[in-house]
Amino acid sequence: MTFTKTTEQSSKYEHLEQMSVHELLTHINHEDQTVPLAVEKALPQIEALVNATVNALKEGGRLFYIGAGTSGRLGIVDASECPPTFGVPHELVNGIIAGGDQAIRRAVENAEDSTTQAWLDLKAAGITAGDVVVGIAASGTTPYVISGLEACHKNSIVTGSITCNAGSPLALVAQFPVEVVVGPEFVTGSSRMKAGTAQKLVLNMLSTATMIQLGRVKGNKMVDMQLSNAKLVDRGTRMIMDEIGVDYETANHLLLTHGSVRKAVENFKL
Structure with a gap:
């Protein structure tokens, strides 16, 4: 050709x-x-x-x-x-x-x-x-x-x-x-x-x-994303709210404590 x-x-x-x-x-x-x-x-x-x-x-x-x-x-x-x-x-x-x-x-x-x-x-x-x-x-x-x-x-x-x-x-x-x-x-x-x-x-x-x-997305969410700015922290907080049914303050605390959406949700469910 x-x-x-x-x-x-x-x-x-x-x-x-x-x-x-x-x-x-x-x-x-x-x-x-x-x-x-x-x-x-x-x-x-x-x-x-x-x-x-x-x-x-x-x-x-x-x-x-x-x-x-x-x-x-x-x-x-x-x-x-x-x-x-x-x-x-x-x-x-x-x-x-x-x-x-x-x-x-x-x-x-x-x-x-x-x-x-x-x-x-x-x-x-x-x-x-x-x-x-x-x-x-x-x-x-x-x-x-x-x-x-x-x-x-x-x-x-x-x-x-x-x-x-x-x-x-x-x-x-x-x-x-x-x-x-x-x-x-x-x-x-x-x-x-x-x-x-x-x-x-x-x-x-x-x-x-x-x-x-490779398992880096759950549902349709970036559960392992880095929390590198306020926008992403807010996004992660709302992901946690949707996943486990808690209020914003609780979700935000979980996120900042565990460092990622995935870990926050997994630890909450333990």
Whole structure:
């Protein structure tokens, strides 16, 4: 099959600079509405990746995301949100970006073109054969990401990928590829738009479904969330009120005493 970068094809819209703000927003919104439908077509692939991830984490493994530019930043965002949302250790889900932490805010020249650095970065993070590495690249051609997964295979590490082009080199390397084909961007080649949105949706699914499977959600509540601000303390208090039928003051006391919704409820029921 011939590989074509649909993410690099010319926009369906011409003369963007001549459009009114209303026209720009309307057209961008129209394109954005196609993304969830593209994700839906990839659900079987996403399910396979989630199952592989859950199996690895249940056996003590960890999840790593590797990417460059926007893709790398999206992986870091997803990884960084898992501890406060689900109460898991910071080292359980990890985001690695080409160029290191400085690349989170500012692009590092040529970082994505390295064919050796990804594996060095993974080794520095303590990668093991029990872990899962998911390469994220809208184009599916980023050398940093591809070489990282190739090195993982040589070391018997499970791999997945998230791309937005069908039949990409990255998808061919990954054991559990996810391909969400969103087509040309509104601004030609600007894959932070539809492609970035697609990647974010897939990452949401991957981490959330995995954490639910690992028992980090009860009913539909984040019972292990970190109590890092007043809003979350109030949310946790109301969760306890709903679960065990006590007043706000009692629920709040239980929460602050035990440190989490789960522990507060479990100790109350003892």
